[in-house]
Amino acid sequence: MTDWIAAARAVGSDVAARHAEDVDRQARFPKESLAALKERKLLGILIPERDGGPGAGIADVVSVCHVLGQYCAATAMIYAMHQIQVSCIVRHGGDSSWHRAFAKRLVDEQLLLASATSEAGVGGDVRSSVCAVEEKGGRFSLAKQATVISYGADSDGILVTARRTPQSPASDQVIVVVPKSGASLEALQGWDTLGMRGTCSNGYHLKAEGEMAQVIPKSYADVSAQTMLPTSHLVWSALWLGIATDAVARARAFVRAEARKKPGVMPPGAVRLAEATSQLQLMKSNVVAALRRYEAALGSEDSLSALPFAIAMNSLKTASSQMAVQIVGQALLVAGLAAYRNDTPFSLGRHLRDAHSAALMVNNDRILANTAQLVLALRDDPELLA
C-alpha cells in the first residue's frame, strides 16, 4: 500500500465515514473530509516533481477514489472530479508558465478545483458551448449559464469550457482555468437529490475574467478525448466500485454473523452473497483492465485519440455504473431488512441512492449513443492478448 492509499484509508475511516450520514441527510458539503484530505496533502498528488508535487500517477488517484468510495461516496466524487481537473492542467497546461505556477499553487495551497462544463441551451452535450471566450488586450471575459457546478461554492478554482472565440462554432471549444478570485457565482438552482447529496451540484450563473494565458493551449476536443473522458470514467468507476465493495462487505458481515449464530447451517443469504462477490470481482477486473489500458496509451497521443480507446472508456463507464447498482441491490437482498433499515450497521439505503447517480451523471443513454456512432467505424478485435 502506498502512503497515499494509507492516508486515504485513514481519512475515509476516521473522518469521512463518521460524517457521511450527516452529509447525506443535510445535503451539505463534506467539509470535514475535504479538510482532512487537504491536511494529508492528497489534493495535489498528481502534480509532477518539477512543479513541486510528488508526481503520483493515475493509478494512485484511481486507488484513492476507490478507497474513499467505501466510506462516503460524495467525498469520493468530489475528490474524483477535482483530480479530473488537475489531470487536464498537468497533461495539457504544457510549458505555459501560468499553468505551471498554478500547478505549484495546487500543491502548496491544496486548492480544490471544480468544473463548469454543463451549460443551459446545449441539450446536455458538454462538447458544445454557447458561451465564448471574449478577448480584449490579452485579457478575457466569459459568462456562462452553468446548469451544474458541483461544490462550486466550496471550490478554490473552476475549469470552464467555452467556445474559442465569439465567432467559433459550438463544437470549437477551449477550457479555461479560473481561480476563484477571478470568478463570480450567482446561484441558480439548488441540489436536493436522491443520492450523491454532498456534492452540492448547484447551478450557477458564472462570470469569469483573467489573462488569456489561463486558457489551456490545446483544443478542448483533444483535452476531452485524451484526458478528461478517460480520467473521468476511470475515477468514477473506481469510486462506484468502492460503493459496491462496502455494500458487499456489509452483506458479508451480516451473513457471517448469521453463520456464527447457527454453526453448520448455511445462512439463507450465503448463495446470493457468493453471486454478489462474483459480480464485484467482474466489476473490479473491468476497472483494473481499463486502468492498465489507459496507462499503456498514456505515452501516445495517437493511442489516446484512437477510436477503440474511446469505445473502451465509454464502455467502462456504462458497465460500471450499471454493475454498481446491481451489486448494491444484491447486497440489499442478502442482508434483507437489516440493510433496508436506516439504523443498522448493515444499512444500504445511502449506497443504493448514491449508486443510482452513476447511470445519470453524463447519462448512459448519451454515452451509448456516442459509442453506437463510434462502433460503426470500429474494426474487429479478434485477439485475447494483443
Place this chain on the structure above:
Amino acid sequence: MSSSARDRVRTLLKTTGWLQTDIDTLGNDADLYVAGLTSHATVTLMLALEETFDVEFPDSLLRRRTFSSVDAIVEALAEIGVNTEAV
C-alpha cells in the same frame, strides 16, 4: 476531365452539413474542426469517404488528426492506396 481526390473530398464536405463554414472559403490546410466539424460528424465523414473511394480505413488511421483538413484526408487516402492525383 476527371476530378482529383482532393476535389471529391471538397465536394463531399460542401454537399453535407458537417461544416459551419462554407468549404469554398477554406484552404486545403484549414482546420476542419475549427470550421465546425464535430467528433460525431467525423465518423459519418469517414463512412462517406469509404463509400466514395471504395476503401476501408484501418484502425491506425481512425483518429481525429486523419480528418483535420482536406490535405490530411487526401494524405490518408493516399496511404490506403487511393490514386489521389486523378480518379
